[in-house]
Amino acid sequence: MRRKSFDCRRLAAAAAVGGMSLLGRAQVTEYQQHQWLNTPAASSHIGNLTGRPKAAAMVYRRYCVVCHGELGDGNGESAQWVDPKPRDFTLAIFKCRSTPTGTLPTDEDIYDTIARGLDRSNMPPWNTFTRQERADLVAWIKHFSPRWQTEKPGQRIEIPPEPEITPERIKAGQDVYARVQCWKCHGAEGRANGPSASTLQDDLGRPILPYNFAEGGRFKCGTTDRDLYRIFMTGMDGTPMPSFADNIKPEEAWNLVFYLRTLQPFPSKQKEIAKPLGLKPINPNATGP
Numbered sequence: 001m002r003r004k005s006f007d008c009r010r011l012a013a014a015a016a017v018g019g020m021s022l023l024g025r026a027q028v029t030e031y032q033q034h035q036w037l038n039t040p041a042a043s044s045h046i047g048n049l050t051g052r053p054k055a056a057a058m059v060y061r062r063y064c065v066v067c068h069g070e071l072g073d074g075n076g077e078s079a080q081w082v083d084p085k086p087r088d089f090t091l092a093i094f095k096c097r098s099t100p101t102g103t104l105p106t107d108e109d110i111y112d113t114i115a116r117g118l119d120r121s122n123m124p125p126w127n128t129f130t131r132q133e134r135a136d137l138v139a140w141i142k143h144f145s146p147r148w149q150t151e152k153p154g155q156r157i158e159i160p161p162e163p164e165i166t167p168e169r170i171k172a173g174q175d176v177y178a179r180v181q182c183w184k185c186h187g188a189e190g191r192a193n194g195p196s197a198s199t200l201q202d203d204l205g206r207p208i209l210p211y212n213f214a215e216g217g218r219f220k221c222g223t224t225d226r227d228l229y230r231i232f233m234t235g236m237d238g239t240p241m242p243s244f245a246d247n248i249k250p251e252e253a254w255n256l257v258f259y260l261r262t263l264q265p266f267p268s269k270q271k272e273i274a275k276p277l278g279l280k281p282i283n284p285n286a287t288g289p
């Protein structure tokens, strides 16, 4: 199982060689996929909906195949024009999960992603499908990879209720940002210009930029405070964005969420409360290499 959690040595190594190693393409044949189509592992369950893969075949062909390809390997006709590349579903590696790094996402995770789309990519929000069509699409996506036959989705990470926002918590959140070195990639002010930013590559070996908080684009994996909490505690698999589940305690994670909100350009309660603090950006030199 591939885990990507935060590790300074790994970050240093990545910076030194200029990226992570290339992932081999999973060896999957059309014949295998055809067999998986009929297994219970390739259905989906979202609330009271059950998704059936075969029911999505036409919809997938019409709306998804140009990018994700006939075999789900991300090699559709338009893939060559698209950056970041369409997901290769044969690997079953997903950016947006409620589950720990290296594990499969839940059916709901994929279901939500389809409707949300992925900001700053060619993956549009597909919010005109019925709920049943979307559940069927989830099932269809699952028939492309052997992983769904042998692995279960990871255990959803627990998110404690959101505490009250206080100046102390925002200040403490900034300390977390400095301590676990988010700034190495995202920059001291969240402007995606940290010392490692220009060296980062995704698992396909393609250059990838950290998220720029000051620009205020939508997060790919959801816009609420709980989504933000989840993003850095699960990491975005297939990218250099690591999981911090081993480095940040739940209490600290909420503080960090509050601080991150102050880096965004929109008015927010967090910004109001932070104003009298007159927070200066963290000083990277003061927090070590």
Ligand code: HEC
Pocket (backbone or CB within 6 Å): 060, 063, 064, 065, 066, 067, 068, 078, 082, 083, 084, 085, 086, 087, 093, 094, 095, 096, 097, 110, 113, 114, 118, 120, 121, 122, 123, 124, 126, 137, 141, 220
């Ligand atoms: C115009 C090209 C395009 C089309 C059409 C398209 N996608 Fe995508 N899709 C992408 C790209 C590009 C990504 C990767 C974006 C990224 O990594 O930020 C992606 C990623 C995904 C992911 C992975 C999300 C994750 O958490 O990693 C899913 C699931 C997905 N697409 C489902 C679909 C479905 C279902 C359809 C059809 C209804 C579809 N896509 C149609 C381009 C497309």
Ligand code: HEC
Pocket (backbone or CB within 6 Å): 011, 095, 177, 180, 181, 182, 183, 184, 185, 186, 196, 200, 208, 209, 210, 211, 218, 219, 220, 221, 222, 228, 231, 232, 236, 239, 240, 241, 242, 244, 256, 260
């Ligand atoms: C090794 C570099 C690196 C480190 C360290 C890092 N990130 Fe990231 N982060 C990235 C990259 C690259 C992306 C963009 C991924 C993408 O767009 O697919 C990203 C994206 C994000 C996003 C946007 C997620 C979305 O859904 O679009 C958030 C929020 C984020 N990082 C928060 C953090 C926080 C908080 C920390 C520290 C606890 C941190 N990152 C540490 C590289 C890093």
